[in-house]
Amino acid sequence: xxxxxxxxxxxxxxxxxxxxxxxxxxxxxxxxxxxxxxxxxxxxxxxxxxxxxxxxxxxxxxxxxxxxxxxxxxxxxxxxxxxxxxxxxxxxxxxxxxxxxxxxxxxxxxxxxxxxxxxxxxxxxxxxxxxxxxxxxxxxxxxxxxxxxxxxxxxxxxxxxxxxxxxxxxxxxxxxxxxxxxxxxxxxxxxxxxxxxxxxxxxxxxxxxxxxxxxxxxxxxxxxxxxxxxxxxxxxxxxxxxxxxxxxxxxxxxxxxxxxxxxxxxxxxxxxxxxxxxxxxxxxxxxxxxxxxxxxxxxxxxxxxxxxxxxxxxxxxxxxxxxxxxxxxxxxxxxxxxxxxxxxxxxxxxxxxxxxxxxxxxxxxxxxxxxxxxxxxxxxxxxxxxxxxxxxxxxxxxxxxxxxxxxxxxxxx
Numbered sequence: 001x002x003x004x005x006x007x008x009x010x011x012x013x014x015x016x017x018x019x020x021x022x023x024x025x026x027x028x029x030x031x032x033x034x035x036x037x038x039x040x041x042x043x044x045x046x047x048x049x050x051x052x053x054x055x056x057x058x059x060x061x062x063x064x065x066x067x068x069x070x071x072x073x074x075x076x077x078x079x080x081x082x083x084x085x086x087x088x089x090x091x092x093x094x095x096x097x098x099x100x101x102x103x104x105x106x107x108x109x110x111x112x113x114x115x116x117x118x119x120x121x122x123x124x125x126x127x128x129x130x131x132x133x134x135x136x137x138x139x140x141x142x143x144x145x146x147x148x149x150x151x152x153x154x155x156x157x158x159x160x161x162x163x164x165x166x167x168x169x170x171x172x173x174x175x176x177x178x179x180x181x182x183x184x185x186x187x188x189x190x191x192x193x194x195x196x197x198x199x200x201x202x203x204x205x206x207x208x209x210x211x212x213x214x215x216x217x218x219x220x221x222x223x224x225x226x227x228x229x230x231x232x233x234x235x236x237x238x239x240x241x242x243x244x245x246x247x248x249x250x251x252x253x254x255x256x257x258x259x260x261x262x263x264x265x266x267x268x269x270x271x272x273x274x275x276x277x278x279x280x281x282x283x284x285x286x287x288x289x290x291x292x293x294x295x296x297x298x299x300x301x302x303x304x305x306x307x308x309x310x311x312x313x314x315x316x317x318x319x320x321x322x323x324x325x326x327x328x329x330x331x332x333x334x335x336x337x338x339x340x341x342x343x344x345x346x347x348x349x350x351x352x353x354x355x356x357x358x359x360x361x362x363x364x365x366x367x368x369x370x371x372x373x374x375x376x377x378x379x380x381x382x383x384x385x386x387x388x389x390x391x392x393x394x395x396x397x398x399x400x401x402x403x404x405x406x407x408x409x410x411x412x413x
Contacts, residue, residue: 001393003029004104008092008119009038010048010065012057015270015293017236017315021141021187021209022116028210028389030059037061039104041068041097045236064104066097081162086169088148092119098126105130112396117141121177127169135400138178138187139207142312143194145171147239150309154242175199183399185392187312188336189396205395208336209313210385211322218324218376219298223369227330229265230300232293233316236271239309245328247306248281255351256358257283257319263358265304268296297323301368302361305329313337319378324372328357344371344378 004249012023029036032067042048042065049066070091080087102104113127113137119137119225127136137343145167152163175198178184184204186192192204222228231247244267252265263283270289279286290296293316297303303320305327313336321344327334328346341347348354361368 001029001397003032003034003036004110004113005036005038005116006101006110006113006120006123007038007116009046010040010042010385011116012040012048012053015289016046016093017209017235017313018141018313020144020211020319021139021318024209024385025139025207025389025392027059027212028385029393030385030405032390032393034393035061037064037104037110039064039066039097039101040072041066041092041094042119043068043070045070049113051368060367064100066094067324068094068097072324076175077162082166082171087166088170089122089173091118093122098123101126105134110134111294111400112137114139115181118144118174118177121173121180122157122246124177124180135182135396136180137183137185138181140191140195141174142186142310143174143191143198145174146194147309151238151242154246154308171326172200174274178202183396185395192313203399205392205399207395208383209315209318210383210388210395211315211318211379212385213380214381215321216294216319216322217298218372220324220369220372222299222301222325223372225265225301227260227302227358228300229263229302229304229358230268230269230325231266231304231306232290233272234271235269235276239307240269241273242309243305244276244335246308247304248279248284250399251306251351251354252284253281255355259355260358260362265295266300266379273321293319294323297325300325301351301372302308302326302328302358307333318383320373324369324376326361326368326371327375328354328361329330338377338382339375343370344374346371 005026007022012018014020026036027297038060044331077087101227124136127134146165148167153159178195178200179202181202183202184195184200185207186195186204187208189206192206194297195204249318265284268287268290276286297320303325307330314333317337330349331347339345346357348357
């Protein structure tokens with residue numbers, strides 16, 4: 001197949017879930033013999049100098065980027081309160097991006113256009129107009145409005161009011177646009193069911209995030225050292241911020257730190273908020289953006305994922321599992337990753353459950369590494385990117401043939 005992949009932020013470096021999901025899918029497509037072209041926004045929020053791409057980032061037939069200023073601006077955000085449009089979506093509407101998409105479609109033929117998230121849905125009609133017959137596939141990394149509903153529920157009163165005002169527009173937009181596609185690709189069975197509950201009528205398939213575990217080399221030396229906790233993620237993503245703050249205030253400071261006087265907690269991630277950059281908490285180390293997520297995670301035996309909101313799947317959990325780390329997460333954090341508690345992961349939701357989980361880890365000593373090995377095996381068996389891509393291509397090809405058959409039957413009538 002010839003596939004045009006559209007991204008609303010450049011899929012490199014691999015420091016967030018969207019970049020990991022998009023890059024490993026494209027690499028798998030190319031590895032299976034398909035031709036992939038990338039058209040990506042290079043946004044003000046996540047701008048990347050494409051001249052510094054590594055030599056092995058060579059899985060695309062061609063790479064096109066368009067700068068998009070998607071900053072959250074106070075005045076447009078305020079004015080949007082009096083609009084019927086979704087402010088979440090309008091930040092990704094770009095005349096220049098639309099122009100580049102038209103140009104690519106008019107100069108080449110593609111079997112499918114893969115939209116990586118609903119934020120690219122404004123361009124569906126451009127594909128329809130300039131590439132009739134091309135299959136339009138929406139790969140929904142999350143049920144987006146659910147993320148913002150959960151964030152609103154955890155926010156301060158003013159922010160909660162604002163998000164509860166604008167998020168219903170995102171829900172309406174998402175509900176309408178999912179049926180403009182030829183097929184929706186959900187990250188998990190749970191998300192697929194959520195889309196159907198919204199009224200999805202077009203075909204839906206499930207393709208989880210896949211990674212190439214050969215890129216992740218486990219290092220069990222961390223299990224021979226003093227127990228330590230790590231957290232890594234994009235720190236401008238509100239679910240990460242709220243989960244981390246809850247963990248520090250409700251779990252670490254009152255529960256874990258007093259109980260385990262030698263335990264340390266290490267935080268890595270880019271674009272951290274001011275409160276985290278200036279954090280002064282005993283035995284909590286903020287590293288900021290780290291050069292290598294695998295190297296950072298390999299220094300610590302336990303990876304914590306204290307998410308209270310969000311959706312889809314956490315690619316960072318897959319990275320931690322691939323590295324043979326013990327992943328200790330809330331149940332919501334593990335959504336879409338059906339690993340069993342006490343086998344390939346550990347689960348905790350309340351401060352007391354976190355305390356008991358960490359106590360158990362101390363009791364295991366170096367035997368704790370067995371959980372990490374099970375986690376890696378689970379990841380290899382369930383989330384290999386080539387197997388995920390192979391099944392998705394089969395689903396796309398079958399759906400494309402089904403659509404052509406319907407179109408032919410319609411013409412005959």
